[in-house]
Amino acid sequence: MAVFPRRRLAAVALAAATALLVTAGCGGGDEPGDGPVTLTVDVFGQFGYEQLYQEYMSANPGVKIVERGTGTNLDEYSPKLTQWLAAGRGAGDVVAIEEGLLVEYKANPANFVNLLDHGAADLKGNFLEWKWNAGLTADGKQLIGLGTDVGGIAMCYRKDLFQKAGLPTERDEVSKLWPTWSDYIATGEKFVAAKTGASFLDAATNTFNTILLQTAGNSSGYSYYDTSEKLVVDSNPAVRQAYDVTMDIIDSGLSGKYGSWSEEWVSAFKQSKFATIACPAWMTGVIEANAGTGAQGKWDIAQVPGNGGNWGGSHLAVPKQSKHQAEAIKLAKFLTSAKGQIGAFKAKGPLPSSPQALDDPAITGATNAYFSGAPVGTIFGTGAKSLKPVYMGPKNQAVRTEVENAVRTVELGQRSPAQGWTDAVANAKKAAAK
Amino acid sequence: MTVQLDARPPATPATGNSRQSSGRLSRFDTRFSPYLYIAPFFLIFGIFGAYPLAYTFWVSLHDWDLLGADHPFVGAENYTRLLADVDFWHALVNTLGIFVISTVPQLLAALWLANLLNRGLRGRTGWRMAVLVPNVTSTAAVAIVFGVLFGREFGMINWLLDLVGLDAIEWKSNRLASWVAISAMVDWRWTGYNALILLAAMQAIPRDLYEAAAIDGASRARQFWSVTVPLLKPTIIFCAIIATIGGLQLFTEPRMFHSGTNPIRGGPLRESQTLTMYMFENAFAPHYNFGYGSAVAWLLFALIAIVAAVNVLLLRRLGGGARPNARKGTTR
Numbered sequence: 001m002a003v004f005p006r007r008r009l010a011a012v013a014l015a016a017a018t019a020l021l022v023t024a025g026c027g028g029g030d031e032p033g034d035g036p037v038t039l040t041v042d043v044f045g046q047f048g049y050e051q052l053y054q055e056y057m058s059a060n061p062g063v064k065i066v067e068r069g070t071g072t073n074l075d076e077y078s079p080k081l082t083q084w085l086a087a088g089r090g091a092g093d094v095v096a097i098e099e100g101l102l103v104e105y106k107a108n109p110a111n112f113v114n115l116l117d118h119g120a121a122d123l124k125g126n127f128l129e130w131k132w133n134a135g136l137t138a139d140g141k142q143l144i145g146l147g148t149d150v151g152g153i154a155m156c157y158r159k160d161l162f163q164k165a166g167l168p169t170e171r172d173e174v175s176k177l178w179p180t181w182s183d184y185i186a187t188g189e190k191f192v193a194a195k196t197g198a199s200f201l202d203a204a205t206n207t208f209n210t211i212l213l214q215t216a217g218n219s220s221g222y223s224y225y226d227t228s229e230k231l232v233v234d235s236n237p238a239v240r241q242a243y244d245v246t247m248d249i250i251d252s253g254l255s256g257k258y259g260s261w262s263e264e265w266v267s268a269f270k271q272s273k274f275a276t277i278a279c280p281a282w283m284t285g286v287i288e289a290n291a292g293t294g295a296q297g298k299w300d301i302a303q304v305p306g307n308g309g310n311w312g313g314s315h316l317a318v319p320k321q322s323k324h325q326a327e328a329i330k331l332a333k334f335l336t337s338a339k340g341q342i343g344a345f346k347a348k349g350p351l352p353s354s355p356q357a358l359d360d361p362a363i364t365g366a367t368n369a370y371f372s373g374a375p376v377g378t379i380f381g382t383g384a385k386s387l388k389p390v391y392m393g394p395k396n397q398a399v400r401t402e403v404e405n406a407v408r409t410v411e412l413g414q415r416s417p418a419q420g421w422t423d424a425v426a427n428a429k430k431a432a433a434k
Numbered sequence: 435m436t437v438q439l440d441a442r443p444p445a446t447p448a449t450g451n452s453r454q455s456s457g458r459l460s461r462f463d464t465r466f467s468p469y470l471y472i473a474p475f476f477l478i479f480g481i482f483g484a485y486p487l488a489y490t491f492w493v494s495l496h497d498w499d500l501l502g503a504d505h506p507f508v509g510a511e512n513y514t515r516l517l518a519d520v521d522f523w524h525a526l527v528n529t530l531g532i533f534v535i536s537t538v539p540q541l542l543a544a545l546w547l548a549n550l551l552n553r554g555l556r557g558r559t560g561w562r563m564a565v566l567v568p569n570v571t572s573t574a575a576v577a578i579v580f581g582v583l584f585g586r587e588f589g590m591i592n593w594l595l596d597l598v599g600l601d602a603i604e605w606k607s608n609r610l611a612s613w614v615a616i617s618a619m620v621d622w623r624w625t626g627y628n629a630l631i632l633l634a635a636m637q638a639i640p641r642d643l644y645e646a647a648a649i650d651g652a653s654r655a656r657q658f659w660s661v662t663v664p665l666l667k668p669t670i671i672f673c674a675i676i677a678t679i680g681g682l683q684l685f686t687e688p689r690m691f692h693s694g695t696n697p698i699r700g701g702p703l704r705e706s707q708t709l710t711m712y713m714f715e716n717a718f719a720p721h722y723n724f725g726y727g728s729a730v731a732w733l734l735f736a737l738i739a740i741v742a743a744v745n746v747l748l749l750r751r752l753g754g755g756a757r758p759n760a761r762k763g764t765t766r
Contacts, residue, residue, distance in 0.1 A: 079719035262694025398720040
């Protein structure tokens, strides 16, 4: 007799435990509305906000800021953010969106708070015009994000390796070595001939993207998509031109083939395995994090070959799912203010997108000790206001991935340059159709 | 995991007590309570198994942008596109290739290990525990470490190859080499687990069979192949099925093996992109095409069902080989 009740009890207990587990699994992570507000900020790479958070928290005692994602790369960050947005929960209160993805997110603006409804319109003058416009939806009625940084490009190089190869090490002289990309290649050939044990550059893909954005910015103003959102990967001369220059670089044996952002790439930084890297302003923070304190003072910054260009830069947005929208908007405004942008620049190097910040003595006079005291403020800042943005189409990220992969296959010797181009065009078209 | 399902005989009428209501209650008890007992499994399976399965199918019939608000119905279009998608078939070949390269040596090594552990070793329990240790480590950690070991320029494997005068191997951008590297990871993790299962089965083999074989003059090796292996067949097939399910869904190892830009691709030419990675690439970054990704998931499901069916057929054939009419007499 006693057997049945006990078993039934066990079954009930099991069911109850299961139910408890299920509800516990779904119910976590919600903080009550009163008391101090915790704001989560989602970023990738190096935004340099730590100091600013401290400042903000001491000015606003009711707010606690938690940041996630510093040091992760964009390929880890963006799928996560997209999943959080699609699931309707999980995203931070303030999220960083890179320019290449902004286009995709703008296509579905309902996921984000319209910052124009919260007094952001008054801030328009605080941003470079194109940066402000990039945050607006196509109809101009919703502002998704406030601009953080722009990606003015320079060329970072290792002084010690240049010296070893018998090249000049002073930044002005180095800049004079390469007014154009073919001069850059010629310099690279000299460097390789000196057999320093290092390669001239890290990976052809990074350089390809730099050349493409520069060429596109100086000509049509678009890269893979034209402004009517038609895929022009095979008809835009800028893409082909960038591809051909990159093929010359590969052909001259300049690349170390360290797939960008991979573990090997990071190791190559640490072990001083390459001498130059195309260097958007935000890259300086990445170099410092990867190469470590051991390389302090060994890096310097020269002008990029060719003429200017913009790579990257982000916006801060507030997802609709945030439970503390008002506080989050306030924080986003603070972080993207001229003051916030100057603070971030000083910490990790992302170049302000605010003209006021760019004119500020704190920027114009800024130097970077890690990069041998290079006057980063003038190197990156001078051209920033005349930067010509490159238009990004709806599937920019997917298309870019395909084209860069094709470059990578040539770099690794898996494809000939001609085959690589055929692959790039075919795969880009396929990706755009998905 | 085995659950003891001893079907109790219906409760005999309670002794001495013959109240009407109690009888009805006990009849209710015998008729329905077994269903209640098994309900938790079906409930949980329904929520976490059947519902996602059905929902995924529903999604796969739509043009479903992950972030989009509208999801127009497109019928079987995702499936027809997928069947004509070379990258899909490429991923399928990768998956099967890695599966074969990893499973065959793994089961052979497990068999050999189990045989060693079955002998009178000193500190036997310690050794038996030790083979399971790799299984306890986190897959992601294993994959990251192996990813570094198999690095092109800074990896230890290529360094060792260099020491013995061999050329470095492009572990991440050579299709076969990447399959081997990933298989090494899988085997490192799962060989010990399979060895323990085989060991348990070996210990169930009666000793007198070996004694009889020894009296007949059979050597150790002969005993192993003629006594141990045939009696282990069902267990070997069980291990093969488990390895199949794991192998066809391989994700973490190849995903974490690659790092850098767009690792979900599994190498510049998709050298080691498995089906689950292809599913992820489409459903999430960079394509965010949830419908297409769901279609991949369903075809993967179909593939696993087919392979499982082949396994079951093999099991019947092999298990019944000794006794032609085995099915009649067995309860399983």
